[in-house]
Amino acid sequence: MDIFNNRAGFCPSCGSILPPLQVKGNVFCFNCKQEFSPDVYIGEKSEYTINFNSYDPSELNKKVHRESETEADGPVVERKCPKCGHEKMSYATLQLRSADEGQTVFFTCLKCKYKESENS
Structure with a gap:
């Protein structure tokens, strides 16, 4: 019986967080040792965006020579x-x-x- 089937990325049987989805193959829950198809990740979305600072050598040069x-x-x-x-x-x-x-x-x-x- 799947009591935790409403959250993408969580085990439908025990509710544990599932490991990251691999390119091919099924997903194994580390807790209950059950195997699931990659469909357990359907509906999962990323809510975060990572922005990296740009590197500008001219800004570094200004920083070193300022008085x-x-x-x-x-x-x-x-x-x-x-x-x-x-x-x-x-x-x-x-x-x-x-x-x-x-x-x-x-x-x-x-x-x-x-x-x-x-x-x-």
Whole structure:
């Protein structure tokens, strides 16, 4: 008896998610070990679209050679650069260590582009 037959991509017998549809052949449910025709995917549609950023080498060149404080790589904070003494730096954060530890903050001087990091 098929009690889960109303959802495409799910096993009609046990309700488990079925593996991705292969080019040829039937589909096997990993949970109940039953075999189904590819018709179990009828009605399935993708609701997501993936858009990739385009690569423009001229934009990269502009980014490297800019000197204006208005074009920071991220938020700007009042922090003294240890190399040139400028009072403003931009920053970005990443979770590089385990989840129960703080983030790593990367600072970039807006004047000389000196970079430093700090574990928070």
